[in-house]
Amino acid sequence: MSNHAPTAAKAKNDRALRFYRDVLGLERLHYGMWLPEDELTMEALKAAQKRYEDFLIDSVPEGARRILDVGCGTGELCLHLKDRGYDVHGLSPDINQKKVFAEKVEAPFHFTRFEDSHLEGGYDVIIMSESCQYIPIDKVFDVAAKALKPGGHLMVCDYFVLDQNAGELSKSGHDYEAFMAKAEASRFEIVKSRDVTLDIRKTLEIADGWTDKILLGADIFTEKFREKNPFIWKILVWLFGKKYQKAVSQKVLLDADRFSEVKKYEFFLFQLG
Template identity: 30%
Template structure:
């Protein structure tokens, strides 16, 4: 009996180690992905931002206009900061561009940034008065309290329970949480697009906390066009580039090429399906995702009941 229990414990530990390793791998590749995205955004799009952007009806959906859409988004986001807010914590500040705008407008801003690459960019952009906590939000320890905690396209990376609990602890009484991000709709089919917590699950979690809904605006229509641009770049640039590199490898190193295909065939097919299936479109984004700006106010009365 003892040995079967020990065996079971070992299996559980192995499973836990496997799950943790997988999580670490996901976090590392996500970090590298975001760092690469920031480099591409800066050099090809001339934009310091790392979000989808907000396409107004008059703005032509063209790669040359992505930086304008991203500026529109920043203006739209900032316009929803309630009056009276002075101290803001920008969680997942990316390159620090939104925080920089907020500082310029007179807000006192601190940031959370787990990526050393992005934190370095943010430090160059922000004054010394802005403290950058270089850690995951889940691990943040501070005595500071804030009037508003901002999640601009960073909420999707954090467990909603943990994010809300931590935010309530870090907010001043009657403080705000402002989330602008992708959520998953409840659809029978599996989404070809990654990202976002399930919206219904998120609302259920919020309902268990002392939070009063102030605003909940659906901006899926205005953010979706970015997907058509991503799809176009994948089809017109990345896929032909990959095919050319493969042709070169086949021609110069035919044995190595065959060996690599044999070794990584399944993974290559998976990547082809993921990136070149042509499904990363605005239409699918609208079908499977809901991009929302959500503002909640910490409810003092509820808090006293809960504790």
């Protein structure tokens, strides 16, 4: 198994995973796919995530056997691919995900960043579910081409940036045009694609609602304290004010209308020529 894991970036990922699992009770780390009639509830979010996963699995080309799930998160997709009879391998540079995967899935795991992996020619399909954005754009297609069998498929489902001048919203996701140009110049061709921006928007709406409640709750909770302890409150603002301001300023990341204007969430199935 590859073992070129970085140590620096992992703490952030560990915290995110623990927040999703321990605080929100979610096993999956992606946006999911909602139905127009869905209510904004936790149950509907979980169902949307399952629907998204089924969509990916149903999109695996016929005849495929060995699949690599790049950035496999908590191993949920691998588990279900395995249940459907595929020979599945996970890959992630995150030590916590490595542990969770080992507890959950009986399958090989590559503890490495994809761009540092040296996997050769063994896979029928590579899946990048919301993980492509973390892999340097120059490496995505070249490293995938080496790891796939001739005629193999690369599945990418992720969000991309349409407008590089959209502040916080431009900071995550590959630039759409640059990604398409890399795809065009690569040995892959697109055999299937679907714009799923509308299908994911309720995840932003539900998260935006939660954030509003948390900020309001913090305000109510601290009201009395602020009145009684103005001096201590000043110190706390000095210590933690920036974090609070950052949380408020990052709320734009959850604005579904703005997301749809400046970003695009898309599914691609590429085939290696």
